[in-house]
Amino acid sequence: MSEQQTLWQFMSMESDKLLNQTLQHIGLTFISLLFAIAIGLPLGILIARKRKLSGTILGIAGVLQTVPSIALLGFMIPLLGIGAKPAIVALLIYALLPIIRNTYTGIIGIDKHITEAANALGMSKLQILLKIELPLAMPVILAGIRTATVINVGVATLASYIAAGGLGEFIFGGISLNNTNMILAGAIPAALLAIILDALLSIIQRLDFKKLRRILTAFPVALVLFSALYILPSAYGSGLKAGFTPEFMGRQDGDLGLKSAYGLKIQTVVISDAVMYQAAYSKELDVISGYSTDGRLKAFDLKILKDNKGIFPPYYAAPIVLQSSLKKLPGLEDALNLLAGKITDSIMTDLNYRTDYLHQTPTQVAKDFLIKNKLYKTPRNGNMGTVKIGSKIFGEQYILAEIYSMLIKGNTDYQVETKTGLGGTKICFDALVNNQIDFYPEYTGTGLLAILKPDAKLVTKISSDRDETYRYVRAEFLKKYNIKWLKPIGFNNSYALMMRQKQSAQLNVNTITDLKNYLDKN
Amino acid sequence: MIELKQVSKKYGDTIAVNKVSFKVEEGENLVLLGTSGCGKTTTLKMINRLIEPDGGQILINEADVLQQNPENLRRGIGYVMQNIGLFPHYTIEENISVVPKLLKWEKKKTADRIYDLLKKLHLPENILQLFPSQLSGGQQQRIGLARALVANPAILLMDEPFGALDNVTRSKIQEEFKELEELKRKTIVMVTHDVLEAFELADRICLMDRGEIKQIGTPKDLLFKPANDFARKFLDGQRLALEFKVIKISDLWPNLPNAANNDAKALNPAMTIWSVMEMLSSKGTTELSFVNKNDERKVVNFNELSKAFNEYKKHLQP
Ligand SMILES: Nc1ncnc2c1ncn2[C@@H]1O[C@H](COP(=O)(O)OP(=O)(O)O)[C@@H](O)[C@H]1O
Ligand SMILES: [Mg+2]
Numbered sequence: 001m002s003e004q005q006t007l008w009q010f011m012s013m014e015s016d017k018l019l020n021q022t023l024q025h026i027g028l029t030f031i032s033l034l035f036a037i038a039i040g041l042p043l044g045i046l047i048a049r050k051r052k053l054s055g056t057i058l059g060i061a062g063v064l065q066t067v068p069s070i071a072l073l074g075f076m077i078p079l080l081g082i083g084a085k086p087a088i089v090a091l092l093i094y095a096l097l098p099i100i101r102n103t104y105t106g107i108i109g110i111d112k113h114i115t116e117a118a119n120a121l122g123m124s125k126l127q128i129l130l131k132i133e134l135p136l137a138m139p140v141i142l143a144g145i146r147t148a149t150v151i152n153v154g155v156a157t158l159a160s161y162i163a164a165g166g167l168g169e170f171i172f173g174g175i176s177l178n179n180t181n182m183i184l185a186g187a188i189p190a191a192l193l194a195i196i197l198d199a200l201l202s203i204i205q206r207l208d209f210k211k212l213r214r215i216l217t218a219f220p221v222a223l224v225l226f227s228a229l230y231i232l233p234s235a236y237g238s239g240l241k242a243g244f245t246p247e248f249m250g251r252q253d254g255d256l257g258l259k260s261a262y263g264l265k266i267q268t269v270v271i272s273d274a275v276m277y278q279a280a281y282s283k284e285l286d287v288i289s290g291y292s293t294d295g296r297l298k299a300f301d302l303k304i305l306k307d308n309k310g311i312f313p314p315y316y317a318a319p320i321v322l323q324s325s326l327k328k329l330p331g332l333e334d335a336l337n338l339l340a341g342k343i344t345d346s347i348m349t350d351l352n353y354r355t356d357y358l359h360q361t362p363t364q365v366a367k368d369f370l371i372k373n374k375l376y377k378t379p380r381n382g383n384m385g386t387v388k389i390g391s392k393i394f395g396e397q398y399i400l401a402e403i404y405s406m407l408i409k410g411n412t413d414y415q416v417e418t419k420t421g422l423g424g425t426k427i428c429f430d431a432l433v434n435n436q437i438d439f440y441p442e443y444t445g446t447g448l449l450a451i452l453k454p455d456a457k458l459v460t461k462i463s464s465d466r467d468e469t470y471r472y473v474r475a476e477f478l479k480k481y482n483i484k485w486l487k488p489i490g491f492n493n494s495y496a497l498m499m500r501q502k503q504s505a506q507l508n509v510n511t512i513t514d515l516k517n518y519l520d521k522n
Numbered sequence: 523m524i525e526l527k528q529v530s531k532k533y534g535d536t537i538a539v540n541k542v543s544f545k546v547e548e549g550e551n552l553v554l555l556g557t558s559g560c561g562k563t564t565t566l567k568m569i570n571r572l573i574e575p576d577g578g579q580i581l582i583n584e585a586d587v588l589q590q591n592p593e594n595l596r597r598g599i600g601y602v603m604q605n606i607g608l609f610p611h612y613t614i615e616e617n618i619s620v621v622p623k624l625l626k627w628e629k630k631k632t633a634d635r636i637y638d639l640l641k642k643l644h645l646p647e648n649i650l651q652l653f654p655s656q657l658s659g660g661q662q663q664r665i666g667l668a669r670a671l672v673a674n675p676a677i678l679l680m681d682e683p684f685g686a687l688d689n690v691t692r693s694k695i696q697e698e699f700k701e702l703e704e705l706k707r708k709t710i711v712m713v714t715h716d717v718l719e720a721f722e723l724a725d726r727i728c729l730m731d732r733g734e735i736k737q738i739g740t741p742k743d744l745l746f747k748p749a750n751d752f753a754r755k756f757l758d759g760q761r762l763a764l765e766f767k768v769i770k771i772s773d774l775w776p777n778l779p780n781a782a783n784n785d786a787k788a789l790n791p792a793m794t795i796w797s798v799m800e801m802l803s804s805k806g807t808t809e810l811s812f813v814n815k816n817d818e819r820k821v822v823n824f825n826e827l828s829k830a831f832n833e834y835k836k837h838l839q840p
Pocket of ligand 1: 533537556558560564
């Protein structure tokens with residue numbers, strides 16, 4: 001067991017990254033804000049002039065804002081690729097509504113006698129806009145900018161999903177790695193940033209007209225200055241570009257191992273698992289960190305590079321169950337064990353392929369699988385209690401949760417409640433420990449490296465042998481958490497480096513060592 | 523000089539102003555009078571093109587306003603409105619300086635002019651650095667007037683300029699307004715729905731109803747030679763008060779008894795019956811004496827006044 005690190009230790013150890021991410025975060029927020037103001041302010045003015053357009057434009061901006069951020073980022077990839085551009089555009093879209101709306105309401109809220117007086121005195125349309133309407137609407141406009149800023153600080157954490165950096169790298173890395181310090185190192189600065197910017201803007205907003213005038217001249221300068229903090233991640237070098245998940249970045253059987261065992265040096269961005277495969281397919285990335293059973297491997301025509309030094313040991317997947325639940329729900333263990341050894345690597349890849357690529361529902365895929373293996377039984381609709389199943393937020397776990405749900409309904413008298421999409425390992429595991437769920441499917445490697453976190457020596461000793469790993473986590477989980485690892489489902493899920501089939505053939509890169517040699521040569 | 527020829531304005535199906543024609547001579551004060559919604563404001567705003575007419579012609583000093591750049595046109599016409607419309611984010615000084623700035627006046631010239639105006643309008647100088655919200659209603663209205671007058675426009679348009687004031691402040695400002703030397707030279711079109719105010723301030727009154735002119739003439743014309751039933755009924759409610767405001771001692775001159783003594787405090791017979799009655803009731807005296815240009819002298823008390831008034835009115839009946 002490695003020594004418990006304090007948050008402060010983590011922050012000072014990672015201070016370079018922290019500073020970099022914070023600056024990136026501020027930069028992202030302000031660049032997008034700058035563009036949002038540049039677009040939103042004129043649009044707000046336009047619809048204040050031509051009110052007939054206001055419904056349409058506010059409607060569109062409103063709808064755009066309700067698009068879930070992850071989905072929006074996903075939509076951006078085919079259009080703008082990954083990195084800064086799509087992140088800025090996505091943030092801009094979120095910031096647009098409050099700015100347009102407040103500019104509009106600010107201007108139309110001005111007492112019409114004031115604008116009429118300005119008109120009657122012989123001011124031109126432009127003079128009225130600049131000297132009367134905008135200054136009078138300014139407190140309302142600033143309130144909109146304030147809202148947009150706070151929204152942007154929050155949404156900018158998601159920029160790390162598409163390799164645009166920011167404090168989200170720590171937050172989502174921490175969630176995947178079950179590293180609280182890492183989460184806090186990202187979340188605390190992000191929260192502080194939101195609070196400070198909100199407070200600053202609320203002060204400006206409440207200034208009287210005289211002081212406001214002076215501040216407002218400084219405002220654009222500050223905006224541009226902060227924007228400059230985000231030095232756009234440099235364009236593609238001649239070499240290859242890798243995209244790794246936040247979790248992969250922090251794991252011994254991940255980026256750390258690639259560096260120490262292979263000495264691999266590759267330009268790397270942090271990216272979400274959800275968009276990584278797509279990005280590789282559309283040539284935004286050349287090398288990605290995937291899972292060996294992932295259906296998208298097949299869908300996007302990717303090839304696994306052989307791990308010739310064995311840093312990605314294969315791990316079993318198995319349901320982990322609270323001991324208390326097993327006692328409370330007799331027969332549950334037998335029902336879950338019906339699946340033991342039934343799903344091989346190729347079956348799992350195929351099941352994943354069906355949901356990820358053929359877009360069949362996890363329920364359909366689960367049922368087909370069970371029927372084919374003669375494991376399907378009609379639900380008994382029993383009423384002896386409820387089993388709560390959890391799953392992490394990716395396709396394979398959804399399918400497993402569905403399969404288990406059908407097995408329980410068909411073989412026991414329990415009802416089932418599924419809580420799918422419990423984020424990363426940390427969220428799922430915490431839910432289990434706190435009795436929010438009775439069990440979820442976990443991987444021995446994750447149990448070892450992300451939850452138990454023994455010291456490096458022990459890891460190297462046991463992790464090359466999958467059965468030894470299984471025995472170790474099973475024993476430790478029982479002892480530490482009163483959680484039982486049931487029998488392995490059969491397939492081995494491990495990390496893998498992947499490239500496009502075509503590129504791998506072209507460059508003649510088939511193993512990770514090949515990749516390293518290729519990179520060193522170029 | 524302002525001239526409207528057959529000017530009309532429609533809003534959808536409502537005809538706000540229907541073929542209105544009138545002339546306002548140099549230095550004259552024409553009051554547009556009528557109930558709310560009769561088209562007064564619309565008529566007024568077409569003069570400085572805040573509203574564009576659908577038909578007809580508007581000439582200022584013989585030049586068609588529609589041929590002129592609207593902004594330049596407006597900079598040469600003072601405009602005062604009921605809601606004042608001071609800019610809340612401008613200081614009083616900045617508010618008054620708007621037109622001089624647009625006309626690119628030198629700072630010194632503007633400052634001198636503002637100083638001059640403040641004195642005339644009985645406003646303290648320290649008011650200049652305040653914001654409109656820090657002023658009383660009466661002060662705000664005076665600033666509105668100052669803003670309209672600052673660049674010495676030959677024409678002044680006023681839309682219910684005293685409408686937002688309480689009664690006491692209103693009569694005080696009306697009084698000041700009548701006394702203000704600057705205004706006597708200006709061509710003024712003023713809108714009001716208040717009959718007494720119209721009679722108080724107008725050289726001529728243009729009585730309107732449903733977008734049309736019902737009668738145009740001096741206050742006396744409207745009172746004693748109503749052109750139609752509408753005009754007669756419109757004034758009926760306040761007829762006596764209006765007559766007192768319109769008829770002067772000089773009008774009653776032949777019907778008043780001659781004075782015996784040479785009162786040194788004899789008054790000018792240009793006074794209206796209204797003001798004489800005010801004096802009689804407030805001063806505690808029962809008699810006032812008057813002297814005209816020909817050195818004829820008359821003496822007036824309540825009784826004599828009402829007798830003379832009744833006789834005068836008998837004469838007017840056809
Ligand atoms: N912008 C407008 N749109 C539609 N109707 C209007 C508009 N302005 C004025 N009107 C109508 O035109 C008529 C004259 O209005 P207005 O000139 O403001 O009257 P006044 O000043 O005499 O009270 C009224 O019936 C009013 O409802
Ligand atoms: Mg009006």
